[in-house]
Amino acid sequence: MFFAVIPAGGSGTRLWPLSRAGHPKFLHPLTGTDASLLQATVERVAPLASADRTMVVTGVAHVTAVARQLAGLPEENILVEPSPRDSCAAIALAAAVIAVREPDAVMGSFAADHLIVDPNRWVETVRQAIVGAEQGLLMTVGITPTRAETGYGYLQCGPLIDGGPLRRVEEFKEKPAADIAEAYVRSGRYLWNASMFVWRVDVFMAELARQQPELHAGVTAIAAAWNTPEREDVLGTVWPTLTKISVDYAVMEGAAEAGRVATVPGDFGWNDIGDFHTLGEVLPADSSGNVVLGGEGTEKPGALLWDTANLVVVPYSNRLVAALGVRDLIVVDTPDALMICPRDRAQDVKKLVDELKSRGEEGYV
Amino acid sequence: MFFAVIPAGGSGTRLWPLSRAGHPKFLHPLTGTDASLLQATVERVAPLASADRTMVVTGVAHVTAVARQLAGLPEENILVEPSPRDSCAAIALAAAVIAVREPDAVMGSFAADHLIVDPNRWVETVRQAIVGAEQGLLMTVGITPTRAETGYGYLQCGPLIDGGPLRRVEEFKEKPAADIAEAYVRSGRYLWNASMFVWRVDVFMAELARQQPELHAGVTAIAAAWNTPEREDVLGTVWPTLTKISVDYAVMEGAAEAGRVATVPGDFGWNDIGDFHTLGEVLPADSSGNVVLGGEGTEKPGALLWDTANLVVVPYSNRLVAALGVRDLIVVDTPDALMICPRDRAQDVKKLVDELKSRGEEGYV
Known part of the structure; x- marks a missing residue:
C-alpha cells in the first residue's frame, strides 16, 4: 500500500559547472558510483515500493533525461509539471493522483538530489514513519544534527508518542542564526528538516483542503482528469493558477500547530549535496x-x-x-x-x- | 651576407601538459600573442635575415608542424635531421650548407624556444655581434644576469676589445652552485650563456676542423651532397655516425681557451621558458x-x-x-x-x- 514519490527539481548553482540549468544535480552521479542521485534515490526506495508504486514528479526541461535514466519506471509514473510551481503543487499532484488510484495508500516524498550513506538504515527509519502515517499522522523524517548548521530548517520535537520511536513535532523552525543553531543542537530537542514526508494520502489531502483549499481543488480537478483525454487541457488550464509555495510552509507548519505532525529521527548519513565541499565530506577519501x-x-x-x-x-x-x-x-x-x-x-x-x-x-x- | 639559423629541438617536460614529446614548446604560442615561440623567433630575425637566408634545423618528428607554421620559409631552408645528434651536429650542418652557398657568410644561431621581450634591442645587440664576427671572432651574445641563477651556464668575461662594446670571453662556466653563482653576479664579470652564437661560417668550420675533425668531415661530406641526388644516401650513412655533443662543449669552450671567442652583453629581456612560473614572470599580468x-x-x-x-x-x-x-x-x-x-x-x-x-x-x- 506504499507509494514512493520523488520530486525531481532544482538546479544547484553551487555545483556549477557540473550542475547546469539544463542538467541539474539530480541527474549527475554524485554518489561515488555510476548511479545518478536520482537513480540512487529510486534504488533506495525499491525495498519499500515496487517500480509500479514509485513516482517521479519533474518538469518539462528534464523529463527526457529522467525517462532515460529511469528506464524501469512505468511511463505513467513520471508526472510532468507544465511549469515549476514549487514543492506543494508537485507533491499534492502526486498525492491526488495516488488517491484516485488507492484512496487508503500511504505515500512518502523523498527529494531526488539527496545522498544517503546507509540506505538500509534509511529504509528502517521510513518503515517506522509508515507506522505513524498509518495511524493518521503527517510524518516527517528528521535528521539527527551533527553540527550547528545554519543552512537548514529545524524540527522542534515534543514528547515521545506511546514510548517511541515517534515523537511529536511541535514546530517547524526556519534556518536559524548561528547562536540559535548551537542552542538547538545542545538541547537535543531539535532535528534537521530534510523535507522527507510520509503520510496517508487521504490525511494529507484533508489537511491540504483545510489550509490550502484552492490548491486542493486544483490538484483534485487535475487528478480527476488524469486518466481521461482531458488531462492535458485541465493541466494546462489549472496548473498555472496553483499557488507557488513549499509544502513545508503550505501544510506542515500549520499541521504541526494543530498537533498532527510527528517525526522519527534518522541517523543514516544524510547530505543534501549543497556544494562540492560537503560532497567531499560524505564520499570516501x-x-x-x-x-x-x-x-x-x-x-x-x-x-x-x-x-x-x-x-x-x-x-x-x-x-x-x-x-x-x-x-x-x-x-x-x-x-x-x-x-x-x-x-x-x-x-x-x-x-x-x-x-x-x-x-x-x-x-x- | 647574414644567415639566421634556428635549431628547433627539445621537448620541455616542465611545460607539460602543454608541451609534449610530439608537440614541444617551440611549437606553442607561449609569447603572449598568437605566434608560437618558433614563429616569434623567425619574426625576430627578419630585420637581420630575409626568409631566403633564414634556416631552421629540426627533427623528423616535428618537421611537418614546422613547415606549416613557417609557410613563408623556402622549403630548402628547413633542414631535417634524420635523428637527434645534439646541437653541434645540427648547427654544423647548417654552417656547412651555408658555406657551400656563400663561403664568406656570417651566420647566427638562435634557439627556437626562447622568449625575447624587446626584439629591437635584441637586433641591435646581434648587429654588434655581427661586427665582431666579421673580424673573425666566434661571437656569443651573453645575457646580463638579473639573479644568481644556478640553472644556466655562465661566460667569464675578459677586457673590452678596442674600447668596446665587444668583450673577450675567457672561459665557459658550467651551471654553478648557489654561492658561486652569487659571486659571479656580484663580480659583474659574468654573463649568462644563452647559446646565441654569431660567426663567419669559414671561421666556425675551421675551428670545428681543429677540435672535432670527424664531425667536420661528416657535415662537410653531407653539405657537398646537399644539392645532389645523393643527399639522402649520404645523410642516411653519415649522420648516425656524428658525435652527440653540444656546440658549447665541442667548439666554444676550446675556442675560448684559444682566445677566439668574444661576447656582447644583451639586455633585452630574455627567458628560456623553462617552466610555467618563469613564463608567468615575463608575460604581461x-x-x-x-x-x-x-x-x-x-x-x-x-x-x-x-x-x-x-x-x-x-x-x-x-x-x-x-x-x-x-x-x-x-x-x-x-x-x-x-x-x-x-x-x-x-x-x-x-x-x-x-x-x-x-x-x-x-x-x-
Whole structure:
C-alpha cells in the first residue's frame, strides 16, 4: 500500500559547472558510483515500493533525461509539471493522483538530489514513519544534527508518542542564526528538516483542503482528469493558477500547530549535496583525504594526484586531471568548463554563475 | 651576407601538459600573442635575415608542424635531421650548407624556444655581434644576469676589445652552485650563456676542423651532397655516425681557451621558458598579477577569474577556465589533460611526466 514519490527539481548553482540549468544535480552521479542521485534515490526506495508504486514528479526541461535514466519506471509514473510551481503543487499532484488510484495508500516524498550513506538504515527509519502515517499522522523524517548548521530548517520535537520511536513535532523552525543553531543542537530537542514526508494520502489531502483549499481543488480537478483525454487541457488550464509555495510552509507548519505532525529521527548519513565541499565530506577519501568522483568501470583516465591533500576532484570530461602539490581545492572538470576553488569557498561558486549570467554567457550556466 | 639559423629541438617536460614529446614548446604560442615561440623567433630575425637566408634545423618528428607554421620559409631552408645528434651536429650542418652557398657568410644561431621581450634591442645587440664576427671572432651574445641563477651556464668575461662594446670571453662556466653563482653576479664579470652564437661560417668550420675533425668531415661530406641526388644516401650513412655533443662543449669552450671567442652583453629581456612560473614572470599580468595565455582574436572562451591573484592560466582547450579565490597557482588546460600546481612547484611538473611514463600512459606524454 506504499507509494514512493520523488520530486525531481532544482538546479544547484553551487555545483556549477557540473550542475547546469539544463542538467541539474539530480541527474549527475554524485554518489561515488555510476548511479545518478536520482537513480540512487529510486534504488533506495525499491525495498519499500515496487517500480509500479514509485513516482517521479519533474518538469518539462528534464523529463527526457529522467525517462532515460529511469528506464524501469512505468511511463505513467513520471508526472510532468507544465511549469515549476514549487514543492506543494508537485507533491499534492502526486498525492491526488495516488488517491484516485488507492484512496487508503500511504505515500512518502523523498527529494531526488539527496545522498544517503546507509540506505538500509534509511529504509528502517521510513518503515517506522509508515507506522505513524498509518495511524493518521503527517510524518516527517528528521535528521539527527551533527553540527550547528545554519543552512537548514529545524524540527522542534515534543514528547515521545506511546514510548517511541515517534515523537511529536511541535514546530517547524526556519534556518536559524548561528547562536540559535548551537542552542538547538545542545538541547537535543531539535532535528534537521530534510523535507522527507510520509503520510496517508487521504490525511494529507484533508489537511491540504483545510489550509490550502484552492490548491486542493486544483490538484483534485487535475487528478480527476488524469486518466481521461482531458488531462492535458485541465493541466494546462489549472496548473498555472496553483499557488507557488513549499509544502513545508503550505501544510506542515500549520499541521504541526494543530498537533498532527510527528517525526522519527534518522541517523543514516544524510547530505543534501549543497556544494562540492560537503560532497567531499560524505564520499570516501583516499589516505590523503582526496575525494575523486567517478564511477568504477568507466573509461575515464581519472586523476593523477601527486603530493596533494583534501582535494575534491570531479573528472567529468574524459581528460586526465593532474594535480601536484595542492591541497583543500575543488577541481571540477567538464567538457566545456573547468572550475577551481578552495574548499572553504565552495559556497561562492554561485557567484561565478551569477557573473556568467551577467556577461550573457548563458551557454555555460 | 647574414644567415639566421634556428635549431628547433627539445621537448620541455616542465611545460607539460602543454608541451609534449610530439608537440614541444617551440611549437606553442607561449609569447603572449598568437605566434608560437618558433614563429616569434623567425619574426625576430627578419630585420637581420630575409626568409631566403633564414634556416631552421629540426627533427623528423616535428618537421611537418614546422613547415606549416613557417609557410613563408623556402622549403630548402628547413633542414631535417634524420635523428637527434645534439646541437653541434645540427648547427654544423647548417654552417656547412651555408658555406657551400656563400663561403664568406656570417651566420647566427638562435634557439627556437626562447622568449625575447624587446626584439629591437635584441637586433641591435646581434648587429654588434655581427661586427665582431666579421673580424673573425666566434661571437656569443651573453645575457646580463638579473639573479644568481644556478640553472644556466655562465661566460667569464675578459677586457673590452678596442674600447668596446665587444668583450673577450675567457672561459665557459658550467651551471654553478648557489654561492658561486652569487659571486659571479656580484663580480659583474659574468654573463649568462644563452647559446646565441654569431660567426663567419669559414671561421666556425675551421675551428670545428681543429677540435672535432670527424664531425667536420661528416657535415662537410653531407653539405657537398646537399644539392645532389645523393643527399639522402649520404645523410642516411653519415649522420648516425656524428658525435652527440653540444656546440658549447665541442667548439666554444676550446675556442675560448684559444682566445677566439668574444661576447656582447644583451639586455633585452630574455627567458628560456623553462617552466610555467618563469613564463608567468615575463608575460604581461593583469592588475591582480594573473597571467592568462592566449592570443587576442581567438575564439576561446578564456578565463573567468574571480578574487584570484598571481595565477598563470593556460587555456588551450577551447573551454572556459573559471577560478575562484585561489592564488599563486598554475592552471594548464589542454584537450586531453589538465594540470594544476602551485607556482613554487613549477619545477616538479616533470615528475608528473615521469610518473605517467612509469604508468605506461605514454599517450599523455
